[in-house]
Amino acid sequence: MNTVALQINRRAVEASAEPRTSLADFVRDKLDLTGTHLGCEHGVCGACTVLLDGVPARSCITYAAACEGADVTTIEGLDDDEVTTELRAAFTREHALQCGYCTPGMLVSARDLVLRLPDADEQRIRVGLSGNLCRCTGYVGIVRAVQSVIEARRARNIAPLADGGRTILGPAGSGRATSSSSEPLTIRQALVPASEGTAPVRIPDFTPATVLDQRFTLPHAPAQVFAKFDDIGGIASCLPGVSLTAPPRPERVKGSISVRLGPIAASFEGAARVERDPATLSGRIVGIGTDQRSHSATQGEIRYRLLPLEGGAATAVELSIGYTLTGILAQVGRPGLVRDLAKRLVAEFAANLDRHMSGASSGRAAPAEFSFWSIASDVLRARLARMFSRVIGKGGAE
Structure with missing residues (x-):
């Protein structure tokens, strides 16, 4: 049992919980x-959506222990909230609920849209609510209710809040990621260009929500590969979809990465820092970025280690890729899909790096683009192969 201390509905709470206890079970069973x-x-x-540090988040897949020090608001904590009060009235007026099971989570997500959206655009409302499923209403009343509240508030000259009032960089429930000075690090501070007259801000450390391990080999000696990893511009040219927007320095590399997966497209602009350890032939790249189109944010890190192969004539590159994604894109970032996409990106990076080290141009400037159906068919083939393997294994055992 761990003791978890956090703020719930503006009240300090401390209770014991197993490490595997979800935040949803914590607030329901403990409180x-x-x-x-x-x-x-x-x-x-x-249905389980709550606010973590002011950001809508799924409490059923969030560990309570991971929310140590966070500010949690459940639907009960929004009883006196002005926006939620208006939404409740609008839901009643527009017949936007029937059984009501999805309604608490729907209200939390709808409140975020009312705060953020500049106008009552039906398409943006439907996209914003796409992560909240309702089996009763058909969504028409729900969308009309949200539209009516946005229209009424904008008519009263209540302007939208940039990013819904979010100012702290870090995954929801992280306890607010901080810089080395222990002052909160804002998204604006982290991404502001140095040309605007401000000193570069340190890229914060973080704990990734998801970690993927990858490995590839290169027909070059470890020392050569490690030296090439010090060429930030050269490495960037080998990464699919990556482009630099300023001269790179190890303490701060500014750039963007663009990825397209079928109809889903994203272009994250941000910054990263590079760390290297010549003694162990290892290093780390830590970065942050935002996609303006979807208002999604990400933090990521790549840890690498070089191991000699074939008596030092070749190199095994071991990668550990960790990331945290928030916003609309997090709703489609399923681990299986992301894992397969990462595998393809790493394979293309390895091929480009090999060509680059052999003296040929990597020739990669366009965004990384992959076919959704190609990835889906690959995943299906892999699952069928595992299924047949298990069946054959059972047959052999008999």
Whole structure:
């Protein structure tokens, strides 16, 4: 058992919980806040949505222990909230609920849209609510309710809040990631260009929500590969979809990465820092970025280690890729899909790096683009192969 201390509905709370206890179970079982509903328990349906550090998040797939020091608001904590009060009235007026099971999570997500969107654009509202499923209403009343509240507030000259009032960089529930000076690090500070007259801000450390391990080999000696990794511009040219926007320095590399997966496109602009350890032939790249189109944010790190092969004539490159994604894109960033995409990106990077070290141009300037159906078919083939392997294995055992 661990003791978890956090702020829930503006009240300091401290209670014991198993490491595996979800935040949803924590607020329901420990605090009797049963307005947070459990539906799919896979982070898909949105019934369990709460606010973590002011950001809508799935409480069924968030560990309570990971929210140490965070500010949590459940639907009960929004009883006196002005926006939520208006939304409740609008939901009633527009017949936007029937059984009501999805409604608490729907209200939390709708409140975020009312705060952020500049106008009552139906398409943006539908996209913003795409992570909240309702099996009763058909969504028409829900969308009309949200539209009416946005229209009424903008008519009263209540302007939208940039990023919904979010000012702290870091994953929801992280306890607010801080810089080395222990002062909160804002998104604006972290991404502001040095040309605007401000000193470069240190890229913060963080704990990734997801970690993927990859490995590839190169027909070059480890010392040569490690030296090439010090050529930031050259490495960037080998990475699919990556481009630098300023002369690179190890303490701060500014650039962007663009990826397209079928109809889903994203272009994250941000900054990173590079760390190297010649003694162990290892290093780390830590970065942050935002996609303006979807208002999604990400933090990522790549740890690498070089191991000699074939008596030192070749090199095995071991990668550990960690990331945290928040915003709309987090709703489609399923681990299996991301893992397969990362595998393809790493394979293309390895091929480009080999060509670059052999004296040929990597020739990679366009965004990384992959076919959704190609990835889906690869995943299906892999699953069928595992299934047949298990069947054959059982047959052989008999």
